[in-house]
Amino acid sequence: MSEYQYYEFLAIDRPLDDAEQATIRSLSTRATISATSFVNEYDWGDFKGDPRDLMERYYDAHLYVANWGSHRVMFRLPGGSLELDVVEDYCVGVGVSAWETGEFIVLDFTSEDDDEDFDYDSESLLSAIVGVRAELAAGDLRPLYLAWLAAYGAWERDEDAFDREADDDLEPPVPPGLGTLTAAQRALADFLRLDDDLLAVASEASPPLDADNPDDLAAWVIDLPAAEKDTLLARVMLGEGVRVRMELLHRYRGDTAPADPRPARRTVANLLDATAGRRTVGERRVARRHAEAGERAHSVAHE
Structure with a gap:
């Protein structure tokens, strides 16, 4: 199988100026580069840039895929x-990481x-997923929980993904609305290979x-x-409307969030064991329906 890698970067809050685009161009002569995006595919060789560095300096979103499964x-x-201390509750190994750089926080899901x-x-992947950025900025923590859950879900595919002690790791705070994901969150879950049964259990x-x-909202x-x-209105007039909206929604939801008691935190073992049980029940149900359909077909054939 030949090698294939795909890199895409998006500048959302601020377009790159000519000098910045020239700097990016020095890293790749074949990429499609504009003030708001970078796209390149590699069938041989590799990208000379460091995605982490480019995210810290220029871009607001990045997606990478390779045909060996990355x-x-x-x-x-x-x-x-x-806040970084909020995000850190959802960080796990190489699957979910985060760091602060200047006035930004960068999230990395793999x-x-x-x-x-x-x-x-x-080419269709990042456009489907990128909406979670605005959702996170507005205070919706579901994308973080999905990434955390997908990271531990890899244990079902790879028994060496974690040490046995990870059985006792506790889940982070469970955000509301996991049963009704947005389209962008569903796309993120699929990209991170989050199992549907594991999501249902969580x-x-x-x-x-x-x-x-x-x-x-109006009263607030x-x-x-x-x-x-x-000041906020002036920022909107200067082109910061999207950012102002995210900031205000984040503040509003923080100020008005109900003080509901949080459910008991489950361990990774609890979640994975319950998922295995749910999957077994589902497989038995499907097998029973197939058997019943076969019996009906057999009965009809002998009438």
């Missing part, structure tokens, strides 16, 4: 929109499976997600200081 997606968010067939369109401890109430905005609202 999947990686990274997001850079304004530091005030997501998945490995060298047994998977490579049969998808790389979702049992996730309460429903309450939609933002327009009246409550009214109570903001007038000078602050003037």
Whole structure:
């Protein structure tokens, strides 16, 4: 099988200027580069740049795939929109990592499976996933939990992925709404190879997600200081509308989040064992339906 690698970067909050694009061009002569994106495919050789460095300096999202089973997606968010100590609860090995750089926080999610067939369109992947960046910045922690769950889910495919002591690792806080993922979150889960049965088991401890109430939003905005609202409006007029929206939603949800008691945290072993049990029940149900269908077909054939 020939080698194949795909690299894509997106600049979302601020386009790259001519000098920055020239710097990126020096790393790859064959890439398609614009003020907002970098795309290149490699059938031989390798990219000379460091994705981590490019994310810290220029880009807000990055996706990488290789036909030997490597999947990686990274997001850079304004530091005030997501606290590192919150993210660290969801970090696990090489599967989920995060760090601060200047005024930003960078998230790095990876998945490995060298047994998977490579049969998808790389160019459509990041556009389907990138919406989780805005969701995270607005205070939605479901993407972080999905990445954490997918990292431990790899243990079902690779028995050497973790040491036995990881059985007792506790899950991080379970965000609401795991049973009703957004389209971007579903795409992220698929990209990270999150098993549907494992997600279903994890979702049992996730309460429903309450939609933002327009009246409550309006009342919260009214109570903001007038000078602050003037500053925010000016930022919107200067082109920061998306960032302002993310910041305000993050603050609003933090201020209005209900103080519900958190469910007991499950261990990794609890989650994986319950998943195996759910899968067995499902397989038996399917086998029983097939057997019943065969019996009906046999009965009809002998009438």
